[in-house]
Amino acid sequence: MASAATTKNVYNFNAGPGMLPQPVMKQAQEEFCNYQGTGMSIMEMSHRGPIYSEVHNGAIENIKKLLAVPDNYEVLLLQGGAQGQFAMIPMNFLTPETTADYIQTGTWGKKAANEAQVVGNVNIVADTIKDRPARLPNADELNWSKDAAYVHMTSNETISGIQWHTFPKTQAPLIADMTSDILSRPIAIDTFGAVYASAQKNLGAAGVTVVIMNKDFMASGNKNLPAMFRYSEHAEQGSRYNTPPTYPIYLLYLVTQWALEQGGVAAIEKHNHTKAQVIYDALDASDFYKPTAAKKDRSWMNVTFRLESEELENQFLKEAENQGMVALKGHRSVGGIRASIYNAFPIEGAQALAAFMKDFAAKH
């Protein structure tokens, strides 16, 4: 059976959709047309039948285990991606009379705030979007509003390569978009009103979004909404209010099984730090490379840097690709180089990139 490893040796640095664990891909391919001897694919089965139910509930249970989710939190599997959440959160928890606090540290947090502004009042707690090097605000720069309905933040910025290593303490329920670093490290779920993540970086394939939400907070949501957009409705129906995206959820199930087999998120975190450190060491070895994120805020998921000129960056990308290191180009809005190294990315790829960076710097 053909797999990425045997047919072509490629290191996939895509920022998302990103690579999935190779054992997951291999298993999914093998049982693609015939799941557990049924003669059918898992995607061709009823979403309420016993076989799919095991997968669906298994994915939820695995997430609870991996993140030690307390009993007073729900784990929901929804559609619409993180940007669906940008809209659903204010629709559920904000009104024209109330205010929500948004911390803007990048493009995604700003988009989230824009969606909320349609529904109610938004207070920008801090805005570091234009700061270079990219950085997070200090505690004394945070201008909280009184009686905020909630606080929204982005835990890791894929574009600029910065990440919150400790979370701010808030009065209001804290909601974090963890799309690009969920399952990459342990987090204290009970310090959040909600966390959410679309799947295509650390959890699997695009099409399913995981939401972990405090039950009391959920119950406080707006009732005067179409059922489809009420969190409480999805919770009551065990995330089968309507037909869920069964194949993306099946992949989520396999990825979370794989994460448990790796030793859980503490082991994954350690591995992620080792991987990122290999690249950051190469970055800091000379002044040939120009890091674009403040050192204290560097992301373990996305390593960003520039070279002397765009011409040299293009040369870098071309030579890297020739050596099987693909998708290292920075986000279209900022340019430069970006190495996205989510949970599934192998240490060998980080080592290969570091070695290439050393050679390339020596050569130019």
Place this chain on the structure above:
Amino acid sequence: MASAATTKNVYNFNAGPGMLPQPVMKQAQEEFCNYQGTGMSIMEMSHRGPIYSEVHNGAIENIKKLLAVPDNYEVLLLQGGAQGQFAMIPMNFLTPETTADYIQTGTWGKKAANEAQVVGNVNIVADTIKDRPARLPNADELNWSKDAAYVHMTSNETISGIQWHTFPKTQAPLIADMTSDILSRPIAIDTFGAVYASAQKNLGAAGVTVVIMNKDFMASGNKNLPAMFRYSEHAEQGSRYNTPPTYPIYLLYLVTQWALEQGGVAAIEKHNHTKAQVIYDALDASDFYKPTAAKKDRSWMNVTFRLESEELENQFLKEAENQGMVALKGHRSVGGIRASIYNAFPIEGAQALAAFMKDFAAKH
């Protein structure tokens, strides 16, 4: 490479998620880990890169070809299923001051009306939900409102097995939920304000929803909504406002390629009629089986009937399953037997069921 056909001979009568065409499943399995020699899966690639773009735009173009979609209509690929549309339609096109007309011929149309009632006023044009045999309203039973914002209907009822064979003429833009019969027959798109369908019956796997909408109608939508829920925003972004469900869209692309290779929807319609007729002939051959849908409104997609007793129905289901005919149980809300025979379902499966029905009737 294992496929359903070679490993276990199963006829999958699932009502949805339903079976996919076998050549599609085989191709998807073969290129699962290594798409076009890239060393990556299509699901591991950027949703804005050239390789995925071909798939994404290809799916949209195929739908335009298959349904002869006029230039003044948009084809959108969204998330959230048909029930996402139940909510998005009134959010875009209904206000507390206006009224929408809903034709209720089954569970799904009623759910759609319930969602609209949260947003504005709903006039139930007709309600045949409780009628037995299941049936559609006659033209003289339709109580239209004046100046409706739109009319909503369900073109095929999967639960009761009835289907509109000619569509009502309406003053207001007509919106049809075609989840269970899209691509099963030619339709005159220009007689609709919009049609929509989630993918898991005739278009592929759960997780992507196709919306075909008149551009003028779309432009008339409510601007004061989060961007994520505005049709116009998705149209402007070519259905890549945010990360689309790339793997379900890839499957949609393969299924629509397959549909074109079958000769398009006219050829598929002919094949569907042949398939359904084989089963309806078996149904009508004696009074052993009790059809549950009015003869004039019978669906070509879902054939529904009952037997003398629940005990006998269970016996029927058990013996059918022993012969490899699975998922013939009627919807949990109505019981009985249901054979769902969407586009991908093979004629051999219909013939096998008809032969089994004859034998079973003779035996009992």
